[in-house]
Amino acid sequence: MKILVGCDLGYQASGPATLILNIQPAETPRQRVLRETLAITPEGTRTESWTVPGTGNRYLRIHAEAGTALSIHHEAEVELSPHVVDPAGVSQTAPAELPPEVLPHLWPSRFCESDRLERLAQREFCGTPEGHARVTAVCNWVNDRITYLRGASAPTTTATDTLLSGAGVCRDFAHLAVALCRALGIPARFISAHAPGLVPPDFHAVFEAFLGGKWWLFDATRQAPLDALVRIGQGRDAAEAAFAEIHGAATPTGMAVRAEVLEGLDVARGARTTLAVADAAEAP
Incomplete structure (x- = not known):
C-alpha cells in the first residue's frame, strides 16, 4: 500500500523562538519512506534533526529570529505493509509477563490519569472478554459517551477532563481510552499519525494497546482505517508525541495537512476501523 502524506505549516516569530516538530x-520494518521532501523558508534558517532510538520519532528543531515568517513544507510517499489478523486471536498479557520496557505504559501520565479511573474501569469492563475484545469495548464506550467536537478542549485537557465534559477531539478520545486501558492493567500508548480519509484532513491521534506480546492499533474516534494509518510519533501521551512544540515568541499562522492513498486500499470501507492491526514498528 502506498500513501502520500504531507503538511504545510506557517509561524510568525515576534521574538527569538525555537520550534520542535x-x-x-x-x-x-512495516513502514518505509520511499521519497521525502522537506523545505523551510526563509532559506538559511538554522535547523537540526534527529531520530529517537526505540520509538522512531523523528524530530526537527528550527531556530527563528525576531520578525521571521517561517514556512515549512513536508511531503513523503510511504509504503505500508500492515500485519492484520483476526481480533479474536489477540489475547491479553498478564502484568507478570510484560517486558520491562512496556511497564511504563501501565502507569499514570500527564494527560492519562489512570489511577483516578480504576473503579470506573472495573465496573464498566471487567465483565467483557479479555484481550482485543476488551480494548474494543473501551473504544466503543468512549465513542458512545464522548462527542467529537472541535474547540471543546484545550492543550491542557486531560482524560478525566474529557470524561467530565463529554466532548473532545481525537487527542482527547485517545487519552481517555489509554487511561481506561491502563486502569484495567493493559499497557497503552499514544500515537500521532497521518490518516487518509479523515474529514477535514488533519494530524490524527490514535493509540496502541499491548496484547499477546505485541502492540495493536485502536482508534476510539472510528474516523480512519487502521491499516492505512501512517505512524509519526509515539509516547505515553500527547506530551511525548506532539507534532509541534513552540519555545519563545512564535505563533501559528496556518496549517494544511494531506494524506492520500495512492494504491492498495479503498478508504471508504469503514469496517476497516475495527481490524486487529499490529504496530508498524514490529515485523511479525
Whole structure:
C-alpha cells in the first residue's frame, strides 16, 4: 500500500523562538519512506534533526529570529505493509509477563490519569472478554459517551477532563481510552499519525494497546482505517508525541495537512476501523 502524506505549516516569530516538530513519518520494518521532501523558508534558517532510538520519532528543531515568517513544507510517499489478523486471536498479557520496557505504559501520565479511573474501569469492563475484545469495548464506550467536537478542549485537557465534559477531539478520545486501558492493567500508548480519509484532513491521534506480546492499533474516534494509518510519533501521551512544540515568541499562522492513498486500499470501507492491526514498528 502506498500513501502520500504531507503538511504545510506557517509561524510568525515576534521574538527569538525555537520550534520542535515531529511531523515526518517514522521508518519501521512495516513502514518505509520511499521519497521525502522537506523545505523551510526563509532559506538559511538554522535547523537540526534527529531520530529517537526505540520509538522512531523523528524530530526537527528550527531556530527563528525576531520578525521571521517561517514556512515549512513536508511531503513523503510511504509504503505500508500492515500485519492484520483476526481480533479474536489477540489475547491479553498478564502484568507478570510484560517486558520491562512496556511497564511504563501501565502507569499514570500527564494527560492519562489512570489511577483516578480504576473503579470506573472495573465496573464498566471487567465483565467483557479479555484481550482485543476488551480494548474494543473501551473504544466503543468512549465513542458512545464522548462527542467529537472541535474547540471543546484545550492543550491542557486531560482524560478525566474529557470524561467530565463529554466532548473532545481525537487527542482527547485517545487519552481517555489509554487511561481506561491502563486502569484495567493493559499497557497503552499514544500515537500521532497521518490518516487518509479523515474529514477535514488533519494530524490524527490514535493509540496502541499491548496484547499477546505485541502492540495493536485502536482508534476510539472510528474516523480512519487502521491499516492505512501512517505512524509519526509515539509516547505515553500527547506530551511525548506532539507534532509541534513552540519555545519563545512564535505563533501559528496556518496549517494544511494531506494524506492520500495512492494504491492498495479503498478508504471508504469503514469496517476497516475495527481490524486487529499490529504496530508498524514490529515485523511479525
